[in-house]
Amino acid sequence: MKLYKELSPSLRTIMTPGPVEVDPRVLRAMSYPILGQFDPEFTELMNETMEMLREVFQTNNQWAFPVDGTSRSGIEAVLVSVIEPGDKVLVPIYGRFGHLLVEISERCGAEVVMLERDWGTVFEPQEIVDAIRREKPNIVAMVHGETSTGCIQPFDGIGAACREADALLVVDAVATIGGVPVMTDAWQLDAVIGGTQKCLSVPSGMSPITYNERVEAKVLRRKTIERGLREQGAEVSGRKPVASNYFDLGMLQDYWSPKRLNHHTEATSMLYALREGLRLVLQEGLEERFKRHKRHEAALVAGLETMGLKLYGDPDCKLPVVTCILIPEGLDGEAVRSMLLNTFGIEIASSFGPLKGQIWRIGTMGFSCNQKNVLHVLGALEAVLLWHGADVNAGKALQAALRQYAHAEEKQPC
Amino acid sequence: MKLYKELSPSLRTIMTPGPVEVDPRVLRAMSYPILGQFDPEFTELMNETMEMLREVFQTNNQWAFPVDGTSRSGIEAVLVSVIEPGDKVLVPIYGRFGHLLVEISERCGAEVVMLERDWGTVFEPQEIVDAIRREKPNIVAMVHGETSTGCIQPFDGIGAACREADALLVVDAVATIGGVPVMTDAWQLDAVIGGTQKCLSVPSGMSPITYNERVEAKVLRRKTIERGLREQGAEVSGRKPVASNYFDLGMLQDYWSPKRLNHHTEATSMLYALREGLRLVLQEGLEERFKRHKRHEAALVAGLETMGLKLYGDPDCKLPVVTCILIPEGLDGEAVRSMLLNTFGIEIASSFGPLKGQIWRIGTMGFSCNQKNVLHVLGALEAVLLWHGADVNAGKALQAALRQYAHAEEKQPC
Structure with missing residues (x-):
């Protein structure tokens, strides 16, 4: 039998755009013994994490919680839950991660309209506002900070244009959350996805998201209760459900609500890490x-x-x-x-x-x-x-x- | 500003069917400083984890790696990658998690045929073999150990019947891997999904999977290279891609192969935990x-x-x-x-x-x-x-x- 060596990773100075070094206090949090997922002590930690996420996302949204997966899992959870097949999604692209939004939206069955800029530049917000008025999309999906090119997109007027056109504005703030202002409510962003392994300095493996009532309304229209969990007489929605079970925000929000309706098993040690990372952000x-x-x-x-x-x-x-x-x-x-x-x-x-x-x-x-x-x-x-x-x-x-x-x-x- | 207390979870004796207590050596592994995802030291740890997973799954499959998410993320990754819309999926159900396989398969666009037994019992394997011959499904998806009812399903003859009918056999071994024999190759299982937070005693947040060439062939037929990663002149497949980007096994296996084609950012600390948990399993x-x-x-x-x-x-x-x-x-x-x-x-x-x-x-x-x-x-x-x-x-x-x-x-x- 092959003997595997004890884990002993070298110490690195990590100066990439993620994953980056983790605060020792966050590393320590992951080494604590775990609690069960429905242990009231654990659900209290989940609730505190939601509170802290609201502060970091600068929002009063009810819904702010992590998706259990790496950053793109949060992006996919939001897109697959809000895109109904045939929806028109406008994606302004100025780097690799704009293309990722196109890719995921297409897989969700969207009709995607792309707006492209040369890499290394961003859009004048008015260009995007004009495109929203012209294209009348159901959803606008865009990247806040493009790690592939090192550029940041301003949002002036884009949120308002989305409200006017009754479009949902979905923003990938994976690279910016915790390092650069991300003002969910002030900028009228309907859903925002953050990353852990960049400016929050928590290891990769969770993706904090937030979304408002406009997004929730669309999600609830397609909501179902999982087979095997339904009690007798429970109603079943007649609409086509979200194409993913794992990423169905309707189910995720029931799990994160006081109902605690079982879905996945929350990733305990990653939740400890995220809570500690957020605590340090707010302390600073x-x-x-x-x-x-x-x-x-x-x-x-x-x-x-x-x-x-x-x-x-x-x-x-x-x-x-x-x-x-x-x-x-x-x-x-x-x-x-x-x-x-x-x-x-x-x-x-x-x-x-x-x-x-x-x-x-x-x-x-x-x-x-x-x-x-x-x-x-x-x-x-x-x-x-x-x-x-x-x-x-x-x-x-x-x-x-x-x-x-x-x-x-x-x-x-x- | 609200002050959040230092993390200090109570010590519990956790005797649920998961998540269960974590070996202190695994907890310690998660507290090590992280490496970058393409650091050769880290990719070597990824390779070792694949090797150890092959042993635990008792397989010679090339592909054995974790999906970054909780157990049902592994189930969804396999199902969404092998089910093409309209495929017939046979699901024998004897508890909650059989229903989950139906639920996910339906969301993947499958035509699902259910075979139900009273909860608290399992199928005579011959009943399933007969159903395979009768229904000629593209895929058979079933649960090995049902934590909802505490029952375990024997597989005698089912793998052979699937080969005969040219069906893929997908098995949820989330509850059994590491605690009860799961013989991927001997039982002719085409894809197997394990869980970390049960008999492997690693925190929830990863789902180890393995699959063979029969599954890979189906996955490769739908393979694409992600927009924004394609180099000039790269070919684009004409087939409808897998409905999920995050769970596309074609992309995941490129990331886990020597190509290391960027997809997600591997969850470093969870990978440390999984590697250590597997090491302890093999040491025992x-x-x-x-x-x-x-x-x-x-x-x-x-x-x-x-x-x-x-x-x-x-x-x-x-x-x-x-x-x-x-x-x-x-x-x-x-x-x-x-x-x-x-x-x-x-x-x-x-x-x-x-x-x-x-x-x-x-x-x-x-x-x-x-x-x-x-x-x-x-x-x-x-x-x-x-x-x-x-x-x-x-x-x-x-x-x-x-x-x-x-x-x-x-x-x-x-």
Whole structure:
């Protein structure tokens, strides 16, 4: 019999756009013995998690809970529950994750209308408003922060246009929640999907979502009670149910409501992790947290630019938590990444599709977003680039970052 | 701002049919700092997990990996990937989870043929073989161990009949994997779904699955590469894709293959937990583990029957890891469960649908399946029943269980 070694993962400095390093307090939460799913102590933890999610999503929505799966499980849960086959879904695309929204919507039977922008830019909100008025979609699905390109989409007027057109606005905020303001109610977002493994700094495996009464009304029209759980005489809806059982928001909300109608078995240790992660976010304070992300982004960017590297994408729509760098011509981007990982223990990311081999991506997210990490990555990157014979300004990047930090401290205490 | 307390869950003796107590070594594994999803150290852990899953599923299948979600996510992933709309699916039902297979299959667009038995019994395998020959289904989906009724279904001849009829045999082994033999290859099961939170004693949140080339062939016919990941010139399949992106086995197997084609972000800490849980299963040895489950079941049953309680269900098909007890007439089953939990810190389960209020269910699964727990639950149950005025034989149950353990030790060392 093969003997498997004890688990002993190396310690890494993870500077990708997710998954990122996890706060030790969150790691510790996962090591606590578990409770049963209907234990009142556990359901109280579920309720607290819902309360905290409402704060983080900046919403008064009743429904705010995690879907048990990775981030795209939350996206699919929302889309499969709100899209009825034949619905028209408008998807503005400016990177890989816009395409994912198209892909999932198509699988849900939607008629998809795409609006495309060059990667590295975002839409003028008015373009989207015009498209909503023109296309009269049932649903508008869009990405808030595109990790594939490091761009962030403003929402001015889009929520109002959706209300006017009676369309539901579904927003993928996987990359932004907890790092950049996501104002569910103020922006009139009908459903928002967050991710755990990015700015919340909880391991991948849950996807927090929130949605309002407009979404709930559509979900309830298709609601059923599961076979094998129905008591005698229970009514059965005549409508075609949601195409997924696992992702049926009608069933999920019954499980998360005081009814606690059995659906899945809640992922206990991940729930512990999410609750602890959210607790730490609220303890830091949302505004403080957003400022922290901006502060470290500024230092990173100062260092990279001073080194002589060029950033990718339109600076006017730069996502504060992801910085994309054009790989200097003639350099093997993957060799640089490998040396960073194997020699310095630092992970940065490449990108997808048309950007594969063109850019590196550095995340400054959640627990990974700190001065030690930013300085470490700048110093290591400079050394690795010099090692590979790249033409960079030696010895300048860390000085620029340090100046940036000193300047930020003058303006506001850490 | 509301201050949320530090996480501090009470220690419970969890004797439900899942989730059950988690081995402290598994809890510890979840507290390790994470690795990035494409870090070679992490992908090596993924590969080891696949190897260990093959052993636990007793298969030589190439594909054996977890789906990132709770147990029913694995069931849905298999069904949505193999069922093409209009396919005929035969579902033999003898409890709640058979109904779940119907429910999911219907949502996948299947024409479902149900075969029903009274709850508390199982099918003669020949009945199912006859139905396969008669109905000529594309898929047969059935439950191996029904936690709702505590019954286990034998498979003699069913796999062969499926091959003969060119049907795929999909088996829900969520409750049995790691506690009772599940012989994927020997029984000619085409796809098997396991659960983590039962006999594997890993927290809920992953669902290990395995499937063979017959299933893969059907999956590959519908395969696509995700929009936004396709490189220029990549081919696009003309067939209707699987209705789910998250659960598309074609994409999942690319992610778990050496290609590592990005799909979701693997749930790192849950993967650590699963790998450690599997390692402990293999360290104990499958045969030893199955014997252990039988040994503690025998002691539990001896204690319950000596107390004067009646078991529910046909004893010939009793599932070794779940014991169902008829609630004595005139007793409030929920009051007994509450007192067990609140006063003794022990959780046992009720049941679903027609059995709600009729039976209690006690699990003897994985890490929870040990002498300390069995003796604790018997002593506490007797005290709580006496407290509620039930007519039970006082002082006998623990003696019977102790005699059973002594007898088992004579036959085989612990």
